Amino acid sequence: MSESDEELVRRSRRGDREAFGELVVRYENRIHATVFRILGNRDDAREFAQDTFLRAFDRLSTFRDGARFSTWLYTIALNVTRSELRRRKARRDRRPLSLEQTEIDPPDGAEAPEEGAGRRELAALALRELDRLDTEAREVVVLRDLEDLSYEEIAGVLGCPPGTVKSRLFRAREELRARLAPLLVNRPRGVDR
Amino acid sequence: MNCTEARERLSPLLDGELGAAEAAEVRAHVAECEGCREHHAELAALVSTLRGAPSPALPEGFAAEVLAALPSRRRGGLLRLVPLAGLAAAALLVAVVLSHRSRSPDARSPVTETARGPAPGASEGDGPPRDIPFASAPAASVPDGAPAESVVGDSRAGLTAGAPAPVAEEARASRSSGLRYIVAGGQPDAAAGMILAEIDHRRRRGGPPPPSDAGTDDTACVERVVAGAYGEPRSILLCLTPDEVRYVTEMARRLAALIALQESLEANCREVVQATYPWVSQKK
Known part of the structure; x- marks a missing residue:
């Protein structure tokens, strides 16, 4: 039987690297997928995902007993990505306006695949649109739809009430739905569960 | 339930986050309303698409790289030493105050004797000299134009029963309150800088050579920008040997105990002074 996260955290705190390796x-x-999606599907996600674990190791002493390690780890990951996104934004804000406009252009209709595009193409488009959401909206969608966290877990990661998660998720999905609607109508239905 | 209300609930419905009664109500509305049915289908397709999106491939050797980076990252992580260093600085401050008080004949106390005990790990002659620069990051931490001499050296003078530094009482008081402010105000950086400057200086004066095991598990590397001799920012990066880590830690603990015991030690001091008076008078 594998050891619980709590036990591995306890061992890691005592300097047991093997235990921390197991957590990694x-x-x-x-964590890599979360960082990758929130940072906009870029290759440097590796660096920031690794940074998440290294920060976690550094701060193991601050981990509260009884808390969920996964939630704590996601919180660190989000702090890492937020810092990076702020840094990128500051850099981008210094660019000429024309470049900025290019970046925030809505998807060109001509780029859309033909109706009946494969599921993979649709997923790629959905991920691209996800990248265009604001950070707050992107975070909830990634945590819920890609990482399958419950509302309560997401609330724990974001440090907000579950009701806030619910409303953020509603708005984020509505935005994505509105952008992708023409491509979604022929998608299989009945995901309702 | 109208369309707006129903559509607001479609997202939590898909997540199974609605109560049974509310979910049934939404489903009933969707069954009757074509617009909401389409809306629901789009949303369901979106969620299904996202959930089915392939995960990015994990870079090869990801975990191994994290583990390999741990020792070097512990440089930052071992800034956990900083609070200890902060404590040490606070304790040093107390030692200074107590040793200054001890110069007054009527205030000589057991506290001073305690403070004058040899510092752990510090051998004869390796104490910090007086001329190390005041290692304070924020200039405001030493208000009122306190003298530029070494606070660390002066503090340790209290511990090693060295001669008191020739500073004016007023300046000493303001510097002390400055140091108190550093620690009490949660500015361990300045305090840590002092400790590092001390160790740095000890090495320059012929102390142990820099550790050859920098970056290994047994080495704690810390970096601080401190004020140089002329107030210029100076970066100190030290990889502390295990002995040095122990020294700082033990030092901090022992000195922090002084802070914790300050009240009772002072009470003890008064008691002893009073108790010895008749004996002194009898001698006369």
Whole structure:
């Protein structure tokens, strides 16, 4: 039987690197994917995902007993990505206006695939649109729809009430739906659960 | 339930976050309303698409790289030493105050004797000299134009029973309150800078050579920008040997205990002074 996160955290706090390595292996996929999606599908996600774990290691002493390690880790990941996005924004804000406009152009209709595009193409488009959402909206969609966290878990990560998660998710999905609607109508229905 | 209300609930419905009664109500509306049915289908397709999106491939060797980076990252992580260093600085401050008080004949106390004990790990002659620059990051931490001499050296003078630094009482008081402010105000950086400057100086004066095991598990690397001799910013990066880490830690603990015991030690001091008076008078 594998050790619980709590036990691994306890061992890691005592300087057991092997235990921390186990935690990294346990969460590397999820943290990398989260960072990757929130940062806009860029290659430097590796660096920031690794930074998440390194910061976690640095701060193990601040981890509160009884808290969920995964939630704590996601919180650190979001702090890392927010810092990076702020840095990027500051850099972008110094660019000439024309470049900025190019970046925030809505998707060109001509780029849209033909109706009946494959699921993979639709997913790629959805991810591209996800990248165009503001950070707050992108975070909830990534945590809910890509990472499958419950509203309560997301609330724990973001440090807000579940009701806020619900409303942010509603707005974010509505924005995505509105942008992708022409492509979604022929998608399989009945996801309702 | 109207369309607006129903559509607001479609998102939590898809997540299974609605109560049974509310979910049934939404479903009933969707079944009857074509517009909401389409809306629901689009939203469901969107969620399904996102959930089915492939995960990005994890870079090869990801975990190994994290683990390999841990030792070097512990440089930052071991800034956990900083609070200890802060404590040490606070304790040093107390030592200074107590040693200054001790110069007054009627205030000589056991506290001073305690403070004058040899510093842990500090051998004879390796104490910090007086001329190390005041290692304070924020200039405002030493208000009122306190003298530029070494606070660390002066503080340690209290510990090693060295001669008191020739500073004016007023300046000493303001510097002390400045140091108190550094620690009490949660500015451990300045305090940590002092500790680092001390160790740095000890090395320059022929102390142990820089550790060759920099970056390994047994080495704590800390970096601080401190004020140089002329107030210019100077970066100190030290990889502390395990002995030095122990020194700082033990020093901090022992000195912090002085702070914690200050009240009772002073009470003890008064008691002893009073208790010895008749004996002194009898001698006369």
